[in-house]
Amino acid sequence: MIKRYVSIWFPHLMADQMAIQQKELEGQAYVLVTQERNKQIIIAISHQAKKLGLKSNMPLADARIILPSLQAFKYQALRQQKLLKMLAEWFIRYSPNIALVSPDGLFLEVSGCTHLWKGEKPYLQEISMRLKKAGYHFKIGMADTLGAAWAITHYAENQIVKSGEQLQALLPLPAKALRLTDDTLQRLAKLGFHQIESFIHIAPSTLRRRFGEEINLRIAQALGQQPEAFEPISEPHPYQERLHCLEPIQTAKGIEIAIENLLENLCSILQKDDVGFRNAILKCYRLDGKLQQISIGTNQASIHVKHLFKLFELKINQIEPDLGIELFIMEATKVETLPKQQEALWQIQAQSNLSEVSELLDRIGIKAGKNAIRRYLPQEHHWPEHSVTAINDIQQQPATEWPNHKLRPTVLLNQPEPIQVSAPIPDYPPMTFTYKGLLHRVIKADGPERIEREWWLNEGKHRDYYYVEDEKGQRYWLFRLGHYHSEIAAQWFIHGFFA
Amino acid sequence: MQEFLRKTVIERLQRQILDLEGYKAKPQHQHQKLGFDYIEKYFPNQVFPTGTIHEFISTQPEHTASTSAFIMGLLAKLNTHQGIYVWIGKQRQLFPPGLNYFGIPAHQIIFISLTKPKDILWATEEALKCQSLSGVISELEAITFAQSQRLQLTVEKSKVTGFILRTQTGPIHATACAARWQISPMASLNLNQLPGVGFANWQVELLKVRNGNTASFSISWHNGQFHTIENSVPHPFIPHAIGS
Numbered sequence: 203m204i205k206r207y208v209s210i211w212f213p214h215l216m217a218d219q220m221a222i223q224q225k226e227l228e229g230q231a232y233v234l235v236t237q238e239r240n241k242q243i244i245i246a247i248s249h250q251a252k253k254l255g256l257k258s259n260m261p262l263a264d265a266r267i268i269l270p271s272l273q274a275f276k277y278q279a280l281r282q283q284k285l286l287k288m289l290a291e292w293f294i295r296y297s298p299n300i301a302l303v304s305p306d307g308l309f310l311e312v313s314g315c316t317h318l319w320k321g322e323k324p325y326l327q328e329i330s331m332r333l334k335k336a337g338y339h340f341k342i343g344m345a346d347t348l349g350a351a352w353a354i355t356h357y358a359e360n361q362i363v364k365s366g367e368q369l370q371a372l373l374p375l376p377a378k379a380l381r382l383t384d385d386t387l388q389r390l391a392k393l394g395f396h397q398i399e400s401f402i403h404i405a406p407s408t409l410r411r412r413f414g415e416e417i418n419l420r421i422a423q424a425l426g427q428q429p430e431a432f433e434p435i436s437e438p439h440p441y442q443e444r445l446h447c448l449e450p451i452q453t454a455k456g457i458e459i460a461i462e463n464l465l466e467n468l469c470s471i472l473q474k475d476d477v478g479f480r481n482a483i484l485k486c487y488r489l490d491g492k493l494q495q496i497s498i499g500t501n502q503a504s505i506h507v508k509h510l511f512k513l514f515e516l517k518i519n520q521i522e523p524d525l526g527i528e529l530f531i532m533e534a535t536k537v538e539t540l541p542k543q544q545e546a547l548w549q550i551q552a553q554s555n556l557s558e559v560s561e562l563l564d565r566i567g568i569k570a571g572k573n574a575i576r577r578y579l580p581q582e583h584h585w586p587e588h589s590v591t592a593i594n595d596i597q598q599q600p601a602t603e604w605p606n607h608k609l610r611p612t613v614l615l616n617q618p619e620p621i622q623v624s625a626p627i628p629d630y631p632p633m634t635f636t637y638k639g640l641l642h643r644v645i646k647a648d649g650p651e652r653i654e655r656e657w658w659l660n661e662g663k664h665r666d667y668y669y670v671e672d673e674k675g676q677r678y679w680l681f682r683l684g685h686y687h688s689e690i691a692a693q694w695f696i697h698g699f700f701a
Numbered sequence: 702m703q704e705f706l707r708k709t710v711i712e713r714l715q716r717q718i719l720d721l722e723g724y725k726a727k728p729q730h731q732h733q734k735l736g737f738d739y740i741e742k743y744f745p746n747q748v749f750p751t752g753t754i755h756e757f758i759s760t761q762p763e764h765t766a767s768t769s770a771f772i773m774g775l776l777a778k779l780n781t782h783q784g785i786y787v788w789i790g791k792q793r794q795l796f797p798p799g800l801n802y803f804g805i806p807a808h809q810i811i812f813i814s815l816t817k818p819k820d821i822l823w824a825t826e827e828a829l830k831c832q833s834l835s836g837v838i839s840e841l842e843a844i845t846f847a848q849s850q851r852l853q854l855t856v857e858k859s860k861v862t863g864f865i866l867r868t869q870t871g872p873i874h875a876t877a878c879a880a881r882w883q884i885s886p887m888a889s890l891n892l893n894q895l896p897g898v899g900f901a902n903w904q905v906e907l908l909k910v911r912n913g914n915t916a917s918f919s920i921s922w923h924n925g926q927f928h929t930i931e932n933s934v935p936h937p938f939i940p941h942a943i944g945s
Contacts, residue, residue, distance in 0.1 A: 512714065557786055558833040559811075566813055566824050576812045578797040590797045590807075600808050604801040612803075613766040614796035619702030648897040671898045675887035676763040698765050698796060701803070701886070701899045701922070 204365055206433075207647070208297075208326070208335075209351035210311040211341045212289075215306045215463020216282050218250035220275065222337045231269060234277035235262050245277040249339045290435050296329060299434040308354070309348055313430060315597050322362055345371065348432065353379035358596055368425050373399035380420040384415050399671045401634040441534035443468045450489050451593055457486070457527070461514045462507070469505040471572040472501030472537060478503030479510060481536035487529040494521045498568060502560040503538035509561045516568045560596055580604045584653050586614065586697065608651065609669065611698030618695035623682065625694075631668040635680065640688055642672035650682075669700065677701070719745065719912055739920070739929045740905075744880070745912040751779060752860035754852050756844075756878040760870045760906070762794070767903050768884040769795055769838075770803045772864050774922055776836045777804025779862065784835025786810045787828045789821055790866075791840060818842060824850055829855045829863050836862050843869040847878035881909040890921045890928075 212218065216234050221227045231251035235242045251272070256265050266272055282305055290300045290308055299311035300538065305528035312325070321326040326342055333340050343355035345363040354371055357379040372379065375398050377390045383591070390413065395401045406418045413588060420429035443464045451457060454624040472478055483497040498513040521527075533536065563575050578590040579600045589605070623632035631647035649668035655661065663684030671677045677700035683693045761769040776786060788795065788810050797807030813828075815821045818841065822826045825839040829852060844852075844865060856863055865878065873881075888915040891899035900923035907916040921928045 297837070447787065459732075519855055556785075556833070558831055562787075562827055562831045562834075563811065563813075570813065570815050570820060575812050576793070576806050576814070578812070580798065580808075585794070585799070596811065600806075604798060604806055604808075606801060609802065610799040611796055612770045612799040613762055613794045614799070615794075616792075621844065636907075646891075646898045669898050671889055675885075675902065677766075677886060677889065677898060677901070678763075698799075699766035700898075700902075701767045701799075 203313070204346055205311060205313045206311050206322070206344060206365070207348050208318070208342065208344045208352045208357040209303070209307060209328075209348070210293075210310070210328075211307045211352075211355045212286075212342070213306065214246065214252070214339045215249075215285065216246040216277065218338045219281075219285055221248065225271075228337075230273065230274065231256070231271075232273035233262065233265060235274045236279075239390050241490045241594075242274070246282075249612055265479075272502060287435065289615045293329075296325070297325055299432065301433050302435060303352070306350070309351070309432065311434070312344070313594075326361055332342065347426045348430045349381065349420065350426075350545065352381060353424060356689055369402070371531070372424060373397070373404070377401070379419070380424060382420055383418060395685075424428055434569075441472060442538060443471075443532050445530040445532075447526075447528050450528050452523045452526045457518055457521060457523070457530075459510075460527075460530045461518075461532070462511055464530060465507045465510050465514075466492065468532055468534060469507050469510070472505050472534065475537075476540055477537040478505045478540045479534050479536075482510070482532060482534050484514060485531040485533070486523070486527040487531070488527055489525040492524070494527070495537070496520055497566075497647060499536075499572070500560070500564045501567070502557060503540050504557070504561070506541065506557075506561070509564070512561075513564055513568050518533070518566065556597070561598060583656065585659075586610070586654055588656070588659070609700070612701045614679075614698040615696065618681070618697045621694050621696050622692040623680070625682075625692075629666075631670055632680065632694065634679075636697075637672075637678075642674075642676070642678070644670045645673055646671040655682075665695075666696070704737050710829075715912075739918075739927070743907055743910060743913055743916045745910075749779070750879045750911075751862045752856055753879040754849065754856060754863040754865060754877070756849075756865045756867060756881045756927055758883045760868060760871065764867070764883075764885050765794070765868070767901070768866060768882075768888045769800075770901060771882075771884045771903060771905070772838060772866075773803035774804045774927055777925075778927070779849065780835045782835075783809055784879065786832065786836045786838065787813060787831075787834055788925070789813045789815065789824050789828065789837070789839045790879075791816060803830050803922065815820060822848060825863070825865075826852060826855055827902065830905055832859050832861060834861055838864040838866065840866045840868060843867065844876060847852050847875060851876055853877040857927070878909075879911050880907060880913075882906065883908055890923070905923050 203320050217232065229250055230248065232248050233251055233253055233256065234246040236245050244256065244258050244260045244262055244265055247258055248254050254269055256260060256268060262274055275291060286302055286304070286306070287307070291301055293300050293310060294309060297310040297312050297315045301309040303309055313406040316322045316325040320329055322344055326344060330342060341355045343358070343361055343363070344350040345354060346365055346368055350363055350371060353375055354360065357375045357516060358371065377387060377395060377398060379398065390401070409417050419428065423430045443463045445460050451460060458485040460654055480503055481497065481499045483495055489493060496514065496517040498510070498517065500513070504510060567575055572594060575594065576592045577596065578592055579598065580602050581589055581591045582602055583589050619637070621635045621637045625632040627640055629650065631649055632644055632697040634641055634643050645672040647668055647701055650666035652664055652666050654664045665681040667681045669677065670680055679698035680694060680695055680696050680698060683695065738747065741747050745752055747836045748935055757768045757772065759765045786805065792814055793812050800807045813824055816826055821839060821841055825837060828837045830832060844867065852863060885904045887902050889899035890902045900921050901921060902921040904917070904919050909915060918929060
């Protein structure tokens with residue numbers, strides 16, 4: 203069977219991408235450079251820069267002589283690869299088989315695809331239109347072989363080589379179009395073979411003797427006499443399971459069975475890939491065409507069917523089956539590598555099992571929301587409100603020790619509450635204070651402990667904290683805001699309760 | 702001889718009753734001294750009941766501070782390893798840096814804040830089912846007998862120790878808990894007549910102990926230990942007398 207291939211070449215891939223992200227660069231001349239020894243070498247150039255005569259592999263200094271206002275940006279090799287992969291995934295809508303041609307091209311195997319767009323020409327037009335709209339500069343070509351498709355995208359004007367006409371299309375093209383190594387190209391140039399037509403008809407044995415096996419292979423590949431490896435990218439397959447129902451499902455029990463079924467199938471798929479659910483969604487398509495969906499999330503990747511079922515079970519009552527559900531689709535919207543069985547992070551009792559705890563928190567989290575579950579880690583701040591940070595993660599360990607040198611209250615008010623005090627002399631603890639209408643006589647007191655504000659975080663007065671005990675033995679944390687002032691009465695607050 | 706026989710028979714029967722009530726005493730050889738016989742002596746068989754529900758009553762924030770600290774101290778003594786604890790309540794008022802002093806690093810506690818009492822009860826029950834937890838503390842305004850019984854049945858299976866912090870004012874009705882405590886702060890302990898506020902000191906009232914007697918005593922916390930008057934380091938200054 204004759205295959206058809208499309209080759210797409212993005213001569214300014216990285217530069218185009220920058221222009222797409224930063225609109226002000228559109229139509230400008232700019233280059234992407236990389237540091238090589240002590241020179242800055244141009245790696246990629248924009249379309250406009252090319253028009254002005256700049257080339258890649260040129261030192262930036264030379265380019266600036268041609269164009270003093272040239273803008274230069276740093277080139278990131280990894281990003282180009284990522285971008286190409288992204289484009290390749292986007293092209294899956296046009297063909298199931300896409301291969302990357304590093305660093306700036308793609309191959310599409312389009313056998314049996316083009317008729318869906320009513321022919322090869324409309325197919326290429328559609329792709330061209332979409333790419334142009336997106337803002338890419340590109341060249342595109344279609345042929346029976348990868349070699350020929352690549353050759354015409356890079357060196358020819360016409361876009362489509364009719365089936366079986368590879369040879370005619372290749373004849374006027376330069377020798378470079380065969381993807382030969384520089385070594386072979388130099389030897390060909392030395393002998394005056396500039397165009398493919400000048401050497402393609404020479405007997406293979408003669409060519410082999412002069413230029414090595416490579417040239418024969420490339421010619422054969424371009425003409426379709428020898429196969430060429432095509433490595434399609436793997437399609438990002440969603441973790442999805444569907445369940446069609448012969449009869450519409452209306453009961454909760456029916457939904458439960460459906461969920462169990464789907465979970466079992468999906469979990470076995472996930473297990474093969476060594477990943478587990480973090481987020482999952484269940485879509486229920488009703489007879490009347492309406493869609494009902496519920497979603498769950500877990501604290502830790504899980505493929506524990508029973509546990510996941512429990513999470514869904516808590517939400518089943520949110521589904522309104524109405525006339526009945528005819529199709530269930532379950533999708534793992536977020537997956538993560540399964541955690542190792544043994545958790546060394548928490549030095550816990552032998553019978554303790556972190557996954558059991560995280561399963562408990564999943565159940566509570568479903569009912570109460572993720573933000574209801576918190577752990578607290580110490581922060582290196584003296585200011586009481588800043589001294590802890592709330593986290594959702596259940597495994598994170600504190601980066602610093604809990605401060606032990608200063609006694610802190612067991613219960614802290616969310617907001618310090620104002621109190622009335624009588625203090626004998628400045629910088630002495632109060633003798634009495636009134637809190638919520640009750641008078642407390644201070645018997646013992648410690649302090650003051652001055653806590654300054656962190657001026658780089660917030661502004662305001664410092665606090666002088668006193669640890670006091672009243673006549674009933676109740677212990678409080680009080681503070682005075684700022685310094686004493688001869689005219690303005692000092693403001694006192696209660697901030698916490700000691701054990 | 703007869704006297705002795707009667708005594709052993711009664712003892713055996715008592716133990717059977719305890720078993721039926723879901724109050725499993727550890728066999729004698731397994732009985733580890735947890736290092737606080739000054740508290741353990743108030744409980745049947747001189748064993749602090751774990752794997753059951755304890756009820757604490759505190760109506761004022763001052764008392765809550767003391768009660769929380771006391772529970773933390775208890776948990777630290779009960780679990781020699783670092784465990785995972787769950788604290789369920791309406792809103793977190795506990796100040797994590799303050800807990801380290803009582804032996805529990807606050808990052809070991811998972812705080813769950815829920816608004817509806819019904820949800821708190823549900824979450825408490827779910828947490829008590831989880832055997833990997835070393836302790837569950839639940840702040841509840843009130844709890845009915847049936848609810849407490851349900852929790853008690855849960856812990857009988859899972860052997861997790863639950864602590865219920867009741868903040869309700871007004872009459873207190875019966876619950877199925879193993880013990881009902883009330884912790885109130887009392888004048889701090891100044892060892893060696895040092896000035897300032899001394900070590901935390903509490904009046905502990907055991908209002909109800911299942912199969913035991915009520916008690917009232919004072920206890921203080923310093924150097925990472927509970928101290929009663931008897932076992933505290935000798936010091937010239939004797940604070941308030943111990944309650945009867």
